Every structure is written in C-alpha cells, then in structure tokens.
Amino acid sequence: MRPDSTQGQETVADVGEFGLIRRITEGRKQGIPTLLGPGDDAAVVAAVDGRVVASTDVLVEGVHFRFDWSPPDQVGRKAIAVNLADIAAMGAVPTAVLVGLACPSTTPVSVIDELSAGMWHEAGRARIGIIGGDMANSDTMVISVTALGDLEGRMPITRGGAMPGDIVAVAGRLGWSAAGLAVLGRGFRSPVTVVGAHRAPEPPYAAGPQAADCGATAMIDVSDGLLADLGHIGVASNVAIDVRTDLIEVHQRLIDVAQALGADPRHWVLTGGEDHALAATFPDPGAIPEGWRAIGTVTRGSGVTVDGSTYEGAAGWQHWR
Amino acid sequence: MRPDSTQGQETVADVGEFGLIRRITEGRKQGIPTLLGPGDDAAVVAAVDGRVVASTDVLVEGVHFRFDWSPPDQVGRKAIAVNLADIAAMGAVPTAVLVGLACPSTTPVSVIDELSAGMWHEAGRARIGIIGGDMANSDTMVISVTALGDLEGRMPITRGGAMPGDIVAVAGRLGWSAAGLAVLGRGFRSPVTVVGAHRAPEPPYAAGPQAADCGATAMIDVSDGLLADLGHIGVASNVAIDVRTDLIEVHQRLIDVAQALGADPRHWVLTGGEDHALAATFPDPGAIPEGWRAIGTVTRGSGVTVDGSTYEGAAGWQHWR
Numbered sequence: 001m002r003p004d005s006t007q008g009q010e011t012v013a014d015v016g017e018f019g020l021i022r023r024i025t026e027g028r029k030q031g032i033p034t035l036l037g038p039g040d041d042a043a044v045v046a047a048v049d050g051r052v053v054a055s056t057d058v059l060v061e062g063v064h065f066r067f068d069w070s071p072p073d074q075v076g077r078k079a080i081a082v083n084l085a086d087i088a089a090m091g092a093v094p095t096a097v098l099v100g101l102a103c104p105s106t107t108p109v110s111v112i113d114e115l116s117a118g119m120w121h122e123a124g125r126a127r128i129g130i131i132g133g134d135m136a137n138s139d140t141m142v143i144s145v146t147a148l149g150d151l152e153g154r155m156p157i158t159r160g161g162a163m164p165g166d167i168v169a170v171a172g173r174l175g176w177s178a179a180g181l182a183v184l185g186r187g188f189r190s191p192v193t194v195v196g197a198h199r200a201p202e203p204p205y206a207a208g209p210q211a212a213d214c215g216a217t218a219m220i221d222v223s224d225g226l227l228a229d230l231g232h233i234g235v236a237s238n239v240a241i242d243v244r245t246d247l248i249e250v251h252q253r254l255i256d257v258a259q260a261l262g263a264d265p266r267h268w269v270l271t272g273g274e275d276h277a278l279a280a281t282f283p284d285p286g287a288i289p290e291g292w293r294a295i296g297t298v299t300r301g302s303g304v305t306v307d308g309s310t311y312e313g314a315a316g317w318q319h320w321r
Numbered sequence: 322m323r324p325d326s327t328q329g330q331e332t333v334a335d336v337g338e339f340g341l342i343r344r345i346t347e348g349r350k351q352g353i354p355t356l357l358g359p360g361d362d363a364a365v366v367a368a369v370d371g372r373v374v375a376s377t378d379v380l381v382e383g384v385h386f387r388f389d390w391s392p393p394d395q396v397g398r399k400a401i402a403v404n405l406a407d408i409a410a411m412g413a414v415p416t417a418v419l420v421g422l423a424c425p426s427t428t429p430v431s432v433i434d435e436l437s438a439g440m441w442h443e444a445g446r447a448r449i450g451i452i453g454g455d456m457a458n459s460d461t462m463v464i465s466v467t468a469l470g471d472l473e474g475r476m477p478i479t480r481g482g483a484m485p486g487d488i489v490a491v492a493g494r495l496g497w498s499a500a501g502l503a504v505l506g507r508g509f510r511s512p513v514t515v516v517g518a519h520r521a522p523e524p525p526y527a528a529g530p531q532a533a534d535c536g537a538t539a540m541i542d543v544s545d546g547l548l549a550d551l552g553h554i555g556v557a558s559n560v561a562i563d564v565r566t567d568l569i570e571v572h573q574r575l576i577d578v579a580q581a582l583g584a585d586p587r588h589w590v591l592t593g594g595e596d597h598a599l600a601a602t603f604p605d606p607g608a609i610p611e612g613w614r615a616i617g618t619v620t621r622g623s624g625v626t627v628d629g630s631t632y633e634g635a636a637g638w639q640h641w642r
Binding site for chain 1 (some may be wrong): 460
C-alpha cells in the first residue's frame with residue numbers, strides 16, 4: 001500500500017528516470033572517501049587499507065517494510081542502516097553505499113523524495129554518501145543496498161573465531177524492534193520509542209571497529225534475533241554458547257509495552273530481529289569495551305542455550321520458509 | 322512468465338533461503354581478489370590500488386528480461402555482464418560482484434540453479450567470483466548486481482574528458498542485441514547469433530583498461546544505444562560528436578536479418594542498446610589500440626550528429642518514460 005493516493009500527484013512516470021536520479025543526488029554531500037560520485041558508469045571510493053568490505057541487502061515492500069506502518073523516510077533510513085550494520089560487524093568503517101531501486105511507475109515522486117531523504121540521513125550519520133545506483137520499473141518496490149567499508153588495518157572479524165572460554169557481549173538495543181512490530185501489528189502507533197525502533201533501527205556503527213580493536217574473536221550483526229545469530233557464530237566457530245538471563249537487561253519500556261499487550265518482553269530480547277545490535281565474543285571480561293554488555297559465555301560443544309537450557313522458538317527468520 | 326510450470330517441481334519455498342544460498346555458493350571458485358567470500362556479514366576484496374570502483378544495475382523480469390525469450394542461464398550471464406561493462410568503462414579491472422535477488426516463492430529451484438550458473442559463468446569469464454548477496458521474497462523477480470573493480474594505478478576514465486579534435490572509437494558489437502530483440506519480438510528464435518547476442522551480451526572487458534592505458538580521454542559503456550551514450554559524453558565533456566556512417570561497419574548478419582524483417586540495420590547499430598560495447602575518445606588516431614574502431618570525431622559545440630546531420634529517433638531508453 002502507498003502512503004497516499006496517487007490522484008493528482010506527480011509520479012515517477014511523470015519525472016522519468018534521469019529526473020529522479022537528479023532529485024536523489026543533486027546538492028547532496030558526499031563523504032570524504034568518495035573520490036568520484038554519481039553520474040558516470042561507476043563511482044570511485046577510497047580503499048586506503050588496500051582491502052574493501054562489501055555487503056548487499058534486499059528490502060521488499062510488504063515483506064521488509066510497509067508504507068502504512070513506516071513513512072518512506074524511515075524505510076530509507078532502515079535500508080541503509082541494515083547494510084552499514086553488516087560492515088560494522090566485520091570491524092570496518094563504512095565508506096559508501098550504492099542503491100538499486102525498483103518501483104511501480106505510479107509511485108508518487110514525494111515517496112521517492114522522502115525515501116531518498118531517509119537514506120541520505122542515515123548515510124550522513126555514518127559520514128558517507130550514496131555514490132551510485134540504478135532505478136527500474138517494477139510492480140513491487142524492491143530496494144537493494146550495497147555498502148562498502150574500510151578495515152583501517154584491522155583483521156576482519158568473522159563469525160568463525162569464537163573460542164571456548166570467551167565472553168559473549170552485545171552493543172546496541174535488543175527487542176525494541178520486535179516490540180514495535182507487535183504494537184503496529186495490534187493496530188497501535190505508539191509508544192513512539194518502540195515503534196520508531198522498528199521503523200528505523202539505529203545500529204551502533206562505531207561499536208564494531210571498537211570491538212575489533214579490543215580483540216573481539218567473532219562478531220555478527222543481530223538481524224535475525226539474538227539466539228539465531230549467536231547460533232550462526234556457534235556453527236561457524238564450532239562452539240556452544242550459553243546466554244544468561246540475569247545478565248540481560250530488559251528495558252522498563254519493553255516491560256510496560258509487553259504488559260499492555262500480554263507479551264513476554266524477554267522473548268523479544270532473545271529472539272526479536274531487526275534491531276541490528278552487534279554481538280561479539282571477547283577472550284576475557286577485561287577486554288570488553290565501554291558500551292558493550294556481557295551476556296553469556298562460549299563453551300565446548302554446539303548449540304545455543306539460555307541459562308543452560310534449550311530455548312523454545314529460537315529460530316530466526318528465513319525467506320520462503 | 323516462468324519457463325516451466327511449477328507443478329511437481331521443487332520451488333524456492335521448499336528449499337528455503339539458507340538452502341538456496343548454499344546451492345548458489347557451495348563449491349564455486351572465487352577469484353584471486355576475493356579475500357573473504359560469502360557466508361559472513363560481509364565479504365572482503367583486495368583493493369590493491371587503494372581505490373575501489375563500484376557500480377550497481379537492477380534487472381526486472383518483464384522489463385529487462387523475459388524467461389520465455391531468454392533461458393535463466395543467459396539472464397544470469399547478462400545480469401553480471403551489464404555491470405562488469407560499467408567497471409571496464411572506467412578503465413578498471415573487475416574484482417568481485419554481489420547479487421541481490423528478489424523472487425516469488427513459487428520460483429522453481431531449477432530456475433535459480435540455472436540463473437546462478439549463468440552468473441558464475443560470466444563472472445568466471447572476468448576471473449572473479451560472486452562474493453556475497455541477499456535473497457528475498459517478492460512478487461516480481463528483481464536482480465540487483467553490484468560490481469567492484471580495481472584501477473591498477475590508472476586514472477578513472479569518466480565521460481567528461483573528451484576534447485575537440487579527439488577521435489571517437491568503439492570496441493565490441495553494436496546493433497546485435499537490437500537485431501536479436503527484433504527477431505524475438507516477431508516470434509522467431511533464430512538466427513541464434515543475434516538472438517544469443519540479445520540474451521547474453523559479451524562486453525569486451527579488457528578493452529576498457531586497454532583504452533585507459535592508451536590515453537583515452539573519455540569512455541562510456543554503450544547500454545542505451547550508441548548515439549544516446551555518445552550524447553552523455555557530449556554533455557559531460559561539453560563537446561559535440563559527429564559519427565560517420567562510412568566508418569561504421571554493419572555486419573553482413575545484421576544486414577541479412579534486417580532484410581528478412583524489413584528493418585534498417587544501420588538504425589540498430591546507431592540506436593540499439595544492451596550490446597555493452599565500449600565507446601571512448603582518443604587524442605589522436607595513432608593512440609587507438611587494437612580491437613577499437615574509429616567511428617567519428619569530437620568537435621566544439623553540443624549534440625550528437627550522424628554525417629553532420631541530426632539523426633531522428635536517437636533518444637535512448639529511460640525507465641517510466
């Protein structure tokens with residue numbers, strides 16, 4: 001669903017591809033790493049480290065976002081944020097994003113303007129620019145974002161380096177997006193704190209390189225849910241992970257919202273995706289940097305447990321499943 | 322339209338996202354620049370030059386390709402080729418691609434397998450790998466590819482460097498894809514040479530860096546049509562371009578096909594897009610490297626002419642227009 005009727009409104013068909021590209025790119029401020037911005041066959045970005053980190057995410061209308069739940073501005077912010085979180089989770093600093101956008105010819109230009117404003121807003125938070133992209137006609141709106149990053153001399157922090165004895169820690173919010181989704185699903189629009197967290201997550205970009213500098217052994221972006229994503233670290237590192245609920249802070253706001261909806265706030269924290277917090281493992285408690293919170297331990301074995309037991313309903317999101 | 326009925330066939334819904342990603346990536350050979358391939362939050366690619374060239378293209382089913390006209394394998398080849406041509410047009414060598422794929426849950430797995438095989442085939446032609454991507458559920462199939470490249474110390478060749486007195490030259494085929502499209506549009510499936518050229522272009526990747534090494538002043542990937550794309554160079558460089566038809570070679574095969582369809586083969590060569598030839602300007606005839614053919618001249622002024630006159634119907638493709 002579109003946020004507005006297209007009656008009498010200027011649409012993308014009225015403006016055309018080149019007109020739209022102009023609206024999206026003109027007068028925008030590129031980041032320092034952008035050596036050649038939009039307008040040519042390809043862009044050029046500084047990769048001072050001699051390596052470039054790259055990740056792509058695809059967001060589909062009706063699957064990843066709904067314009068009746070999120071204004072275009074916040075969809076744009078989210079589209080960039082989910083990608084930059086992947087760059088941060090490698091221990092890298094974002095340097096640029098490219099955006100592929102397919103949308104119906106009837107899409108109001110105002111939707112694209114707001115979507116684009118949201119994308120530039122979030123890119124600006126990371127001090128980078130949208131360096132290029134492509135637009136095409138499609139029945140369904142599909143936003144594909146590719147983010148690039150620089151490791152600044154660090155080793156990339158993969159999912160595969162966790163060792164028995166390591167401490168598991170997280171940076172950023174957990175459960176807030178799930179709480180917002182639950183609120184929206186019941187037809188409410190507030191409290192705005194949780195609804196806003198669902199509409200446009202604010203991943204802690206700086207926490208990724210910070211963790212890498214402090215010796216993190218493994219790291220992941222929490223997109224599918226804490227337990228599901230720790231499961232990815234467990235499989236890649238061939239270890240077991242136990243999360244301790246006494247270490248997990250459930251914010252009073254989540255408790256209040258859960259009470260109002262008859263839900264379990266701890267379940268949101270353990271399984272809710274899309275907050276794009278970062279989870280990492282550190283060799284000892286003293287290595288955990290400020291802004292990170294210890295929540296569990298790495299042991300020999302396999303699987304993810306909560307207080308030593310299997311947690312029901314821990315599986316993360318999979319498309320077509 | 323799908324190439325097959327989905328009756329009784331395994332679909333992407335049966336296999337699930339993670340199963341599909343495994344099928345697409347497992348056992349594939351990465352290129353030398355791939356330092357960390359698929360499976361983590363992001364991939365890592367060598368950027369020896371200290372800069373990275375990046376470009377994104379979006380292909381939509383029913384707009385850029387039709388499975389009843391092109392088998393999935395050739396759609397996959399085309400999706401990669403159009404992007405690598407953009408990298409070559411900057412004077413860079415491709416180093417990696419990322420693929421975002423949105424498709425319906427009813428898509429047969431065999432379609433994805435063939436699409437993926439075509440993508441790997443074309444990536445292999447450029448000695449690179451698919452380093453990452455994302456998959457999602459969507460009513461319309463949308464393929465978004467991002468290509469990365471390395472300048473190997475060269476200055477990027479933009480559209481903006483052409484000077485009056487320069488010679489215009491091209492490398493690669495012109496008009497073949499348009500001829501193939503015309504054949505398919507009439508319901509024919511042969512001759513296979515032109516139909517194949519439409520289904521899966523074979524851009525001359527090496528010609529891009531070669532032109533840069535020989536002093537090309539401006540370069541572009543011919544995706545919209547020769548005259549339209551030379552127009553982009555004209556605008557960016559603030560020059561006029563004249564194409565001389567006596568220098569333009571129209572292959573006998575195109576003449577034969579045009580005669581059979583009652584079409585003008587020269588029109589295909591001048592305005593047909595999607596062959597992904599490269600067009601460049603060189604400071605003098607002696608600078609034009611082997612494999613490139615002089616086709617015109619750069620002069621003061623603006624606009625693109627053919628034998629000194631305006632050419633009717635020279636406008637290129639624009640989405641939503």
